[in-house]
Amino acid sequence: MPGSGTDSTKPWAEGGPVVILVEPQLGENIGAAARAMGNFGLSRLRLVNPREAWPNPKSVTFASGADRILEGAQLFPDVRSAIADLKFVAATTARERGMAKPVFGADAIAEQTAVRLAAGEDVGLLFGRERTGLYTEEVSLADVILTLPVNPAFASLNLGMAVAIVGYEWFKRASSGALPFAPPERSPLADKGDLLAFFDHMERELQEAAFFRSPEKQPSTTRNIRNIFHRIGLTRQDLATLHGMVTALVEGREGRARRKAEHTARKER
Incomplete structure (x- = not known):
C-alpha cells in the first residue's frame, strides 16, 4: 500500500540500529512502527513475545508498504535473548526509574549510535508495551536510558510515534540532515x-x-x-x-x- 511519498526507483535504506519491540499488544502498532522505520532508514526489527499471533495481517496494512521490514522481523521469547548479541542497548522510557544509569535524548543517542556502528558495535533501541512501557527489570538490562522532552502531564507516546521520533533523529544524523529535494534552480538575476x-x-x-x-x-x-x-x-x-x-x-x-x-x-x- 504505497503512499504518495513512495518511489520504488530509489534505493531502500538499510542498516542502522536494531529496533526491538517488547510484547507489542496490537498488530496495527507493529505495522505503524515498521512504517516509521522505513521512513527513517531503519531496517532491522525484533519482536519480543508479541501478544497476537505472528505474522499479523493488520501489521501489513498499517505498514503501508514497509512489508520487507515485517518479513525480516525476528521473534524472541524475552528481552535477554533479543539483546544477547548486541554491544550497546538504549531503553526508551518516559518515567524516571531511580537507576544510576545515563539518560540521553534521541539526538544524543543517534550520535552515539553512529559512532558505535562505525566501530563495528551493534546497537539496539528497546521500546516497551503500549499500555505499561518497559518493566524496570527490562530497563536495567540496557546501557542507557533514552527519553524525550514531552509534556510531563501527558508523556505516553503511541508506539509507532515513539519509533518515528527516535528514527528521525537517527536518520537526520546518518544523512547529515540532507533534504530529499531542493527548490529548482532560479533563472540568473537580472542585470x-x-x-x-x-x-x-x-x-x-x-x-x-x-x-x-x-x-x-x-x-x-x-x-x-x-x-x-x-x-x-x-x-x-x-x-x-x-x-x-x-x-x-x-x-x-x-x-x-x-x-x-x-x-x-x-x-x-
Whole structure:
C-alpha cells in the first residue's frame, strides 16, 4: 500500500540500529512502527513475545508498504535473548526509574549510535508495551536510558510515534540532515540594465494610462514603484514575464478602444 511519498526507483535504506519491540499488544502498532522505520532508514526489527499471533495481517496494512521490514522481523521469547548479541542497548522510557544509569535524548543517542556502528558495535533501541512501557527489570538490562522532552502531564507516546521520533533523529544524523529535494534552480538575476529597461517600459505605459494623476507626486511615486521591484531580486525570467504582462495590458486596452470605436462608427452609419 504505497503512499504518495513512495518511489520504488530509489534505493531502500538499510542498516542502522536494531529496533526491538517488547510484547507489542496490537498488530496495527507493529505495522505503524515498521512504517516509521522505513521512513527513517531503519531496517532491522525484533519482536519480543508479541501478544497476537505472528505474522499479523493488520501489521501489513498499517505498514503501508514497509512489508520487507515485517518479513525480516525476528521473534524472541524475552528481552535477554533479543539483546544477547548486541554491544550497546538504549531503553526508551518516559518515567524516571531511580537507576544510576545515563539518560540521553534521541539526538544524543543517534550520535552515539553512529559512532558505535562505525566501530563495528551493534546497537539496539528497546521500546516497551503500549499500555505499561518497559518493566524496570527490562530497563536495567540496557546501557542507557533514552527519553524525550514531552509534556510531563501527558508523556505516553503511541508506539509507532515513539519509533518515528527516535528514527528521525537517527536518520537526520546518518544523512547529515540532507533534504530529499531542493527548490529548482532560479533563472540568473537580472542585470541592472535589463531592470532599468523594464522600468522605462512600465513607466511609459503608466504615463500613457494616466496613472500619475498628480505631476507633483510623480517622482516620489515612481521611486516607490522602483523600490518594490528592487526588494524582490528579479531574475531575467521574472523581467521577461513582467514585460509580457505590461504589453498584454496595453494591447488589451488598445484592442478594447479599437473595438469600441468600430462599434460607434457602425452605429453612426
